[in-house]
Amino acid sequence: MKTNEINAGLKAAQINNALGFFILAFGVIILFAMFYTDTFIEHMTDMVAGLLLISIGGGMMWKAKRTIKKLKAEKAS
Known part of the structure; x- marks a missing residue:
């Protein structure tokens, strides 16, 4: 990947991490x-909505952290 694509991916992953x-x-x-x-x-209703939002936010953060780790390793090499 090009450096610009890696930087754009990192920025998107950081935004997804904050949103998560x-x-x-x-x-x-x-x-x-x-x-x-x-x-x-x-x-x-509150329990289901809360648990659903927690799982969505946690999943977004987990995916963003995996992407950040992958892109930083790719950038370093």
Whole structure:
């Protein structure tokens, strides 16, 4: 790969890492909001939404970190 393509990939991966962290943090907030609801349906809705957001954010961060590691190794060689 060319250096410009590697740098663009690194920048995109860093953006995805930051976005994944934001989504993960928002999922944690929703998960904690579950304790302030009244009904069982509200509990389950908040729990499912929070866990879904946490898994999406964690997956984005995991994929971005793998991409960053791969591109940095490719840039070094």
